[in-house]
Amino acid sequence: MKKALLILWLSAGLWLVSSYAQYTYAQIPFPESPANAKFVTTDVSNFWKAFDAFKKGYKGNPFADLYINIGSPGLQDFIPDRVLHADSLLNIIKKRTASYAGMRKNTEHILDKEKQTRATFDTLEKWYPKAVFPPVYFVIGRFNSAGTSSKNGLIIGAERVLSENVPSIVAHELVHFQQNIPFKYEILLEACIMEGSADFIGELISGNHTNKIAFQYGDAHEKELWKEFKTKMNTMDYTDWLYGALSGKDKRPNDLGYWIGYQITKAYFNKATDKKKAVADILNISDCRDFLAKSGYAEKFK
Incomplete structure (x- = not known):
């Protein structure tokens, strides 16, 4: 599987695409059974443990010694773009000590939904049936990522996820892990x-x-949003559609790109007579422009 997006959370609170790294996850054997x-x-x-040491006046950086340096493969993959390094993490914890303490109980109960999450697998x-099931790593970062994936598995930012949302967050990342959708044109539509x-x-x-x-807003403004989207979908301008890059021209929420991609996918699925084949098609889209055309989504606005 190839993953085309590498996302960064900037200090200003914007999600931006920083590069188009390609990962071939199939090189690592993962379980074929959920x-x-x-x-x-x-x-x-x-x-x-590092947090408690920090509050007790640990000499040095406890988040380096007791957390990052002994972390799982998932944490090591999470560090470069979302935590950056141990000192960066320590600095944000100093500024938001109360915020971290406030979500501690939730993170310690993160697996309360394990049975429900495994049901999604x-x-x-x-x-x-071709799906593979990599490890799910729960980590804690800088309040800047709820979920991502790497060649080693799925990575969930526990400080950003309420325990009741774990099944849907993990499901989203699990689907990303199965996707084989090349960025053929490197455009917003993809x-x-x-x-x-x-x-x-x-x-x-x-x-x-x-x-x-995003879905509530999108459903209420579908026609005008499609009219706008079709003028930008063949560009690399993500403004007002993805990763928090909002222009402020209206009161739209983040992530409307998720909503419109969902609508296109839903139209394709609903049109298909063989629903199981449709799921395989969706996970293996070779050309997103062709997929949009086959979905028939644009036809509803004519």
């Missing part, structure tokens, strides 16, 4: 379909998605 998927929370436990296997199709299949297997505000 029952063999691992849920790893050792990083969360280590973080709180089982459902994906039924829809897409990014929106990547994210929106992960929301669509994620909802199909978990019963929910996590972009409720």
Whole structure:
């Protein structure tokens, strides 16, 4: 599988695409049975040991010694673009000590939804028998990422995720892990379909998605949003559509690109007679422009 987006959270609160790194996850063998998927929370436990040491006046940086340096493969993959380094993490914790303390209980109960989350894995296997099931690493970062994936597995930012949302967040990232959608044209349309199709299949297997505000706004303004989107979809301008890059021209929420990608994917799925094949098609889109045309989504606005 190739992942085309590498996302950074800037200090100003904007999600931006920084590069188009390609990862071929198929090089690492992962379980083909959901029952063999691992849920790893050792990083969360280590973080709180470091946090307690920090509050007791630990000499040096406890988040280097007791957290990052002994972290899981998932944490090591999470560090470069989301934590940056141990001193960066320490600095944000000094500024937001109360915020971290306030979400401690939630992170310590992050696996309360493990059974429900594993059920989404089982459902994906039924829809897409070729699926693989990598480890799910729960880590703690700088309040800047709820979820991502790497060649080693799925990575969930526990400080950004309420325990009740774990199944849908993990489902979204699990779908990303299966996707084989090349950035053929490197355009907004492809990014929106990547994210929106992960929301669509994620909802199909978990019963929910996590972009409720964007979806409420999108559903209420669908016609005008499509009119706007089609003028930008063949460009690389993500403003007003993805990763918090809002111009401020109106009161739209973040992540409308997820919503419109979901609508296109939903139209394709609903049009298909063989729904199981449709899921395989969605996970293996070779040309997003062609996929949009086949979905028939644009036809509803004529």
